[in-house]
Amino acid sequence: MDARDILSKLRHDVALTADEVTWVAGALADQSLSDAQAGAFAMGVCRNGLSAQARVALTRGMCASGDVLSWDLDKPVLDKHSTGGVGDCVSLVLAPALAACGAYVPMISGRGLGHTGGTLDKLEAIPGVGVMLDEARLRAVVGQVGCAIVGATGAIAPADKRLYAVRDVTATVDSLDLITASILSKKLAAGLDGLVLDVKVGSGAFMKDVSAARDLAQALVETANAAGCPTRAVISDMSQPLVPSLGNALEVAEVMRVLRGDVQGPLVELSATLGGVLLAGAGLAADAEAGAERIKRAIADGRAAERFGAMIAALGGPVRFVEDWQRFLPEATVVREVTAQESGVVTAINGEALGLAVVGLGGGRMVESDKIDMGVGLSDVVRLGTRISKGQPLAVVHAARPAQADRAAAAVRAAITLGESAVAAPSLIVEYLG
Template sequence: MDARSIIASVRDRRGLPAEAATWFATGLASGEVTDAQAGAFAMAVLLNRLGAEERVAWTLAMRDSGGVLEWDLPGPVVDKHSTGGIGDCTSLLIGPALAACGAHVPMISGRGLGHTGGTLDKLEAIPGYRTDVPVEELRRLVADIGFAIVGASADVAPADRRLYAIRDVTGTVESIDLITASILSKKLAAGLEALVLDVKVGSGAFMKSMEDARALARSLVDTANGAGCRTAALITDMSQPLAASAGNALEVIEAMETMTGVAVNQSLWDVTVALGAEALVLAGLAGDPNEGADAIEEALESGRAAETFGRMVAALGGPADFVERYPDRLPAARVVRDVVADRTGFVTAIDGEALGHAVVRLGGGRLRGGDRINPSVGLSEIMPLGEPVEAGEAIARVHAASAEDAERAAAAVRSAIAIAEEEPEEPPLIHERIG
């Protein structure tokens, strides 16, 4: 078996047998497959698509190109994954809430991608927090605390790490088959029994249309279930930021305020509860979504989720008093400036992607690989869709490193938030369930 014959088979629509998928993924990880061959393979998959069984085989081959965790725990091993959005800090809430309900959550997360924020970047806003930990430490944390949010080790799906970079420069990022395998190979390598997916749709998401979001959700759910992991997806709205903040430390603050009851963001709460409820049902810890939702809400309202989160932060090098003192423990921007409306009316549209790019340009994300992130910058108090606004009233607040940065960001925010006379219809938070 060799790379050329496998590429030709996919190119000519003769399929990708399981043994060929295994050979190619192993070759990606070892370096036997060249960059040119990897790019040709990715283009063949993009143009000709994989069948359902082939997609499962490719996903499992990518997973098995590195180590796969095995667990011996008293409760189910479960996780949640989001396809990325603006102000999406649900992982910080769902992980500890699920753990408080008896699940074990090895949440292997990623960094910001494009205009969307990354969970690891958010957590690294906490002084001392370590995201790079050995597998044995992850095992101990999940066994002792119930969950941990860390980065992937070099041994997790190395074939995906290689192909991911090649897709970015060969115009093959959009392939649903390759997106599916990329997401699931890393999640399945964590040894999950159940997985809930948050597939975002709207201006702040990668998938702008319901058609595209539905196709990705169906591909992910069918492939994960075909690979032996009980999985369902919710298609959730990203036509506006989920939280009122966008930026690493700012989103941690909003998540902590919601988790501790100081200032509950209802949209963030509702999506967290819905996703958590699905996860508990999939894991066998709740009989139906209503029972699951009650359990997640109790974990949040009682403070058990916040306590669990604080234990994780301390165990990974963060402040022992983080839950009690998080406003003092997180970095603050030098310049804070309101963005005011130039007319009276209603907020009728929000370009979430433009807001995300404004945060990146403030220093809250990466324009190039290796860029250093400023965790303090971003946007807060973003006015939601449908909100009435008076001329001169603040529609968002910019947190910046300099006055010049603040001015540029303010101009970007004004362009991204549309105000008109007619009150708009607000979109639902959750559009569909794919199971």
């Protein structure tokens, strides 16, 4: 293979073969493709796309560029992936609930990206928790607890790690083909028996309209299944935050209220929906509806909380975190209500703007080296359709300094639209695929 020939074909919109794309994946991993050539490849794919066959080959090639786990367990190995949203802490509920229902869940997760929070960052809001495990420790935790939420080591899909770094600085992140291969190469490397994809759509998601979300979901499902991993997708609404809190410790607190049975709502419903799809596909439930009920029971009777607590302890966190979680989570020093300056009905919420407000508070990263303030964020964010009187709170800001709270309050007011007419609450589940 010759990189120049492959890049020339891409530039002239000539379809690449599966062998050519597989070679590129290997060359990314072993450094035989230069940074300039990797950037040209990413730009070519972004401009002209790949065939379905080539997309599968790229996914498989990047997966095979590093370690690929295999499991010898008595129950199915399952996982879920979200394309990112605000107030989305489903993984922290779903992984232990699935484990309580008899599945094994080696969930390789990520950190915050843009305006969206990262599952690993949320876990690290719990003192002592370490999410970077070697393979032996990952296997031990999964075997003992049933679930482990961890970061990808350098040995998992190194071709993807290199290509993503190139994409990040060459404005080629938003390629459907490259997004698909990036997500699935890491998931397939986990040796899964089943995967469900939560593709978000709306103001708080990367995909703002249903058509774009459907295209991504279809590409992910088709590619994953062709690569040998049984996969379905759920398109879910992100026109407002999933839970009323944004920020690492604040979202962990929402998870604990759900796991302790204190609250119901969209977090439970979406977790049950995604878990039901997985359990049905793995033969652990008669159908998705029965699977969803199993997930809800595991949450309601405390079994999911028990698994979560065991996982936190196994990752180095407090042994009695579930029983006394309020004592361990960090808190912000400035807590301030953001009040409405007029009366009306909440007709729109700009989730991306709220997410960026949290980043501005220090709850996310502006650059990769930034240290996150785990205690800051927003809580008690109003829901769509809520009628608000002047002076009532729209949200509560949790900040490190008063000036940061002032900026966040202004961002919250700008992100929440009040109107005169009542609006119907959007459906949480938009569509199923696969």
